[in-house]
Amino acid sequence: MKSTIAITGACLVTWSIGAFLVVPGARMELLLGMALPLVLAVGTMTLFERAFDRDPRQLTPLMIKAFGAKLVLVGGYVAIVIGLTELNPIPFIVSFTLYFTGLHLTEAIQLRSLLRVR
Numbered sequence: 001m002k003s004t005i006a007i008t009g010a011c012l013v014t015w016s017i018g019a020f021l022v023v024p025g026a027r028m029e030l031l032l033g034m035a036l037p038l039v040l041a042v043g044t045m046t047l048f049e050r051a052f053d054r055d056p057r058q059l060t061p062l063m064i065k066a067f068g069a070k071l072v073l074v075g076g077y078v079a080i081v082i083g084l085t086e087l088n089p090i091p092f093i094v095s096f097t098l099y100f101t102g103l104h105l106t107e108a109i110q111l112r113s114l115l116r117v118r
Contacts, residue, residue, distance in 0.1 A: 001108055004042045011038050011099065018095070026091035033095025036077045040070055041103035043109055052114055074100075 015034050016070040019027040044066050078096065106116045 004045060007041060007106060008038065023091055026088060029087050029091035030095045032081050033092045034099045036074065037096065037099040037103045041107055048111060049114060059115055
């Protein structure tokens with residue numbers, strides 16, 4: 001739980017810096033680029049921890065299902081934001097890519113520590 005609060009806080013701080021200091025004209029694009037990767041990271045981290053606590057053998061099948069769900073959600077989300085909004089796609093794509101990659105790395109580190117500690 002502490003890690004998800006820290007990750008959410010870090011994302012909000014980095015978004016604020018980007019949205020108010022670096023690219024103030026692209027606040028919504030940066031926010032939408034952060035939103036789904038953050039929700040997915042927090043959701044999967046929570047699911048993985050709970051599954052591991054219940055039965056470690058459940059973790060791999062859950063990870064496979066989560067990967068498939070992420071593929072569908074990410075594809076649909078990016079298509080909707082780029083195709084159905086008037087927003088500038090470049091800041092959105094840059095923001096989405098950076099948050100998605102960074103949060104995926106964070107998930108991997110958290111999963112590694114989960115498997116190592118318990």
